Each structure stands twice: as structure tokens, then as C-alpha cells.
Amino acid sequence: MSAVKNITLNDGHTIPQLGFGVFKIDPKDAVEAVSKALEIGYRHIDTAQMYGNEKQVGEAIRTSGLERGDIFVTSKLNNGFHRPDDARKAFETTLSDLGLDYVDLFLIHWPLPTLYDGDFVSTWKTLEEFHRDGRARSIGVSNFQTAHLKRLADETEIVPAINQIEVHPYFSNQEVRSYDQAHQIATEAWSPLAQGKVLHDPTINQIAQKIGKTPAQVVLRWHIQRGDIVFPKSVTPPRMKENFDLFDFELDPSDIETISKLDKGEHGRIGPNPDTFDYIPK
Ligand SMILES: NC(=O)c1ccc[n+]([C@@H]2O[C@H](COP(=O)([O-])OP(=O)(O)OC[C@H]3O[C@@H](n4cnc5c(N)ncnc54)[C@H](OP(=O)(O)O)[C@@H]3O)[C@@H](O)[C@H]2O)c1
């Protein structure tokens, strides 16, 4: 099994290009799933306050026997906590729930429209504090569209290291990916398998059959060769292993192009449109 590639961010830190996502992993299953992922070799975990499993992620990390510095941990600020004081408290809860004194990456989960007399710009300035005091090694955003990123560029100091957005073969999100690339912002592709919806695609299955890989490996390898960071979720150990084996084969450029043509534009989205999504948890 070949090693996972690292990507260098615009702040000089490195991130494993492949990680493990824990959205929708029930807290009662999360210690076991994350422990298994670490045992398989994953060294990058993507969680969020919204996922309700930070305590379990922390427990799996603590009991893994691995060094803190060997694992890249991401969490995200929950919607509804954008006011600077709320964001500070929420970030402290993340650190204490994870049982860590720093996270490798902290993201604004969604670019919510103005909720009070500030907005995501003042939220970003609060994340800049976490970065300066070292408790968030890197800071970034999630679900930011180009208009949101332009406001940060005009009104704040630090360029986000990461923009985590929906990307998969049915929704290539090319406009935002291009903006990220032009501004040294690394793109993370969330729901890289479209939550399983692309795995029955005949074109993807044909390529998989031709090269003797699984549809999930073909799709994940497509992301890797396009340069995006991915963290597929699975609670099924054989799938977790399969998804981790991406660095000992390559797709032909023509197959990359064929998969990229499966893009359905806006119709391909499986998640909310960031311009209209304003869900605040109770
Ligand atoms: N920032 C955001 O707003 C945002 C939004 C969505 C997701 N995310 C992040 O992205 C991560 C991944 O996205 P996701 O969890 O939505 O979906 P995903 O990784 O695209 O797909 C997960 C689904 O695919 C199945 N699966 C995984 N590997 C498979 C394989 N090799 N063969 C067949 N089926 C397979 C899983 O089933 P089983 O688990 O049953 O095996 C699960 O149902 C999340 O966990 C989260 O960390 C972020």
C-alpha cells in the first residue's frame, strides 16, 4: 500500500490529501469507526460541531496510541455561533470535547447571511484570533461561494487555507474550484462519492472494470488527480480499506476527462445551495 500524499497549504502547514469523514456517524458508533480508520492508516479526520461526535472522535484519537502530531484533525464552527463571543465559546467547547489543545484546521461551516449586525466577515476575524494564538494551526471556510471569498479578500487579512465545498462527478463546482486555485486556497471535496449516488453510474463502472478497481476507488482517484482533498465516510471496514487504497494506481487523463463530463451542473447538487441555506440548529 503506498503512502497518502501530503498537500502544502498557503500557511505552510501540510494536510494529508486523503482523510476520513464522520458526518452522520452516530455517536454510539463513532469511537469504533474512527479507531478502525486510524488502524487502517487514516491520519486525517474531518468532523464538525454539527456532527455531534467530537467527544467520540477525541476518545478514538486518545486511545489509538498515536502521537498527536501524527493526526490531522479538522472541526467546524456550527451555524448559529457566528457572533464573536459565541464563536470563541464554541471553539473552546470543540477543543475540550476533542480533548485537544489545538486543532489542525478550523472552518466556518456555512457562510450564513447576516444574522446580527455582523456577519461571516466578523466571524472570520474571530477565526484569525484562533490562528494567531496557535489553537487552530490552519483556518478556512466551508461552502463559500466566490462572492463570499471576495468579501474576505477585501475586508480581512488572512486568506483561508481551505475551502471545503461539495464536489463529485455529478457536481464539479468548477467556478468555485477555479477561484480557490487562483487564490492559493486548497479545495476540499465534500461528499466525494455523492453519498454513494455516483457508484452505480455505468461510465464509472466501465472504467472500474477496465482497470480492475472498484467504482469508489475510481471516483476518489479522480478527485486526487484533480488535486482536491477528500475524506470519504464509511462505517463498513472493507469499504474503509478500499477507500484508503488510492495511491498505487493512476487514471488515464482520458478517463479523468470522461468522468468530468458527467457533471450535471446545479442539478447534480445533493446538498443545500450555500446562497440560500440558513439552517440554525436549536
Ligand atoms: N462541509 C460540509 O458542509 C459537508 C457536507 C457533507 C459532508 N461533509 C464531509 O464530507 C465527508 C464525506 O461526505 P459524506 O459522508 O456526505 O458522503 P460520502 O463520503 O460521499 O459517501 C458516504 C456514503 O457512501 C457509502 N460508501 C463509502 N465508501 C463506499 C464504498 N467503497 N463502496 C460503497 N459505498 C461506500 C457509505 O456507506 P457506509 O457508511 O454505510 O459504508 C455512505 O453511505 C463527511 O463525512 C463530512 O466529513 C462536509
Ligand SMILES: CCCCCCO
Ligand atoms: C443538512 C445539510 C448540512 C450538511 C452539513 C454537513 O457538513
